[in-house]
Amino acid sequence: MPAVGPARTGSFDAAVTGIGMVTAGGVGTTATWDRVCEAAGTAAREVPGLAGMPVGFACVVPDFDAATLIGRRKAWRLDRSNQLAIAAAAEAVADAGLVPSAWDGARVGVVLGCGLGGAGSWEKQYDVLREAGPRQVSPTLIPMLVPNMSAGYVAMEIGARGPNMVTATACASGTTAVGMARELLRSGACDVVLTGGTESCVVPSISTGFSQMGALSERHEDIARSSRPFDARRDGFVLAEGAAVLVLERQADAEARGARVRARVSGYGASADAYNATAPDPEGAGAELALRAALADAALSPGDIDHVNAHGTSTPLNDTMEARLIRRVLGDRPSVTSVKGVLGHSLGAAGAIEAAVTVLSMEHSFVPPTANLESQDVEADIDVVAKAGREGEVRAAVSNSFGFGGQNAVLLFTAA
Template sequence: MRPEIAVTGLGLVTPAGHTVEDNWAGLCEGRSLATRDPGLEGLPVDFSCQVPDFDAERELGRSYALRVDRFIQFALVAARRAVSHAGLDPRTWRGERVGVLLGVSSNSLDTYLPEFRHLGEDRADRVSRLMLPRSMLSMPAGEVGIDLGARGPNFAPSSACASGATAIGVARDLLLSGACDVVLAGGSESARSRMMATCFARLRALSRRREDPGRASRPFDAARDGFVLGEGAAVLVMERLSDARARRAEVLAQLRGYGASADAHHPIAPHPEGDGAARAITAALEDAGCKPQDIGLVNAHGTSTRLNDATEAAALAQVFGDRVPPVTAAKGVIGHALGAAGAIQAAYTVLALRHGVVPPVANFERQDGDHPLDVVAGEPRPTAADVGLSCSYGFGGQNAVLLFAAA
């Protein structure tokens, strides 16, 4: 019998707030947090979902806040809070047995713009010495390891918008193998840069509802026209269930299954029948020893783009037939945090199982397409579900699905 894996701590920094409680309240309110973004003024898409009232200097100190980019700041704050939530003390743990896996898809890109300008003006001497260490994808994990004295395996899984979920799945494997006793796993991203907004707008992936940003992100709704850029971080503290019980930790949920796959179809478009996504869901079910009818809720990737939502619905129909469990999708509320999205979703799935509630999808009014879903909308729906899926998919056809069970 393989060990069971427990989630014992959560740390969240998202547009819904900086605490677990604020995030859960905002998610259950089911209202989009998209607003005008001064940093995007003048662009074709000038709104986003922003982490509110985040004071990096107060949280981390002035010198540190100036040294690292926003996506690293989020990761460190979320990790500290997750560790505290788990009742662990970095001063006393065996640091060499503590791993850190934080998925990142890109970074803010803001750091690069002034530095490339210097280079383009033949002023190489003006390029910041901190450009690389403040922006590399591996640095959130590296900085968290330094800050908390976590000296075990430390790296950044990068599978586009599935990165945070991939990190959690690989963290589970480290625990199962015995390589670690504790892993801090999740993802961090701040996608609200002018370059990122421009790139996604050029791909026609972003909603163009400039006149009403609060109505822009609408996963699975017939009137959806693209996603809304977001940002944030989520960190889960994971350990073997036996170890958590031995130290009398509160177990929030168990991670029972992980499935991953590749569409091997197209650089940015999902497989039209949702083939890769369906295989990842099936792999997670098989890994957990579960059947489709055991699943009580689905936290969908739900980007609010025409193609992705349609193919995700097709994938769910492949696996569940005409009995798809109740579906929620957090991006309607907090936007799309790219590499952090899968980790944030995972934390929200843990909270949904813990509270016995499926949060509503913001702005959902009616469906289209051939694969109708039971989309939770309007208000939170009580549920007796004790098993749920968190599904994440990304560019390159990279898919990761996590299966959680209530504690």
């Protein structure tokens, strides 16, 4: 493995001052955290819209009332991925104790990750086109489907007039977004950045596409145990939707206004496998570059890492590769968990959700268990937390994300 290049001069900590989450675990950060800590099986259910598809179940957000949360007039013209992002952002801003009407919007940025954009709106309107003709297609189709609109609509909600973008690195998108947001603070381009990810594509075309690749679990007879990261009997991931938004500020700025700093983003690394369109490099050579880059960026050594929030998709190839990577670089010391056992795989939002859970693990000194891990794969020779959560101080943790195209992104968090 080639040596990682020199770390950037001087460490930089971005303070996490707010969190908002909307996931299959529930609406709101508390609901998601509680559901993840229970690890009472996969939060999946049969989805009527997937009836007749090869896989008819998925992890969807329960009891999400967009009309109540963001207003009926706004909700009707937004794709569900936009709705989830706005709801998560509103919670994050309130949690940070910030008042949008009082800030300088030109100094506030938004960076969200999204892999597929408004897939649900696109599919629905294509059906309209085929069945009723072009004049019945909604004039809001384009702003509903293009991926950048989640960040755009969040900015409109809160008056954020600084840099505004969506990162699209497949299932690493949310993690990439947080890394890019930190750079906006480091460069001085922004004073506050809302960052994270959103995805809602539990629709027939996307579900079938993944199914045809052999990527989805087909455990129809036992949906509650369908997602089982690092388990010897895992058979694929469970498609999910969700969103998570973190508020980032410079450490000094957060302290100056008396904000609660929940944790710090102290390192970030990214790389490409340059190996295969859909399969990870079996040895994780590219992923190792990202992990070592995050360590170097934070000026920490492998022995400093207490915990890993794994990508842990419940697919045979990913989990084996990631376990080898963790063992090779970090050894057997850090505790490892994957929240996908509960929440499923929300694609472009997954890294953001997992970053938020990592922060909560540090804050609560508690690592949630990996759901459905009954018989750990012998090739996953790492300390995966299972059956019950584990109490203990988490001073430094990494959150891994990997995606199609060989995308790798790793965030390193340190305790506040």
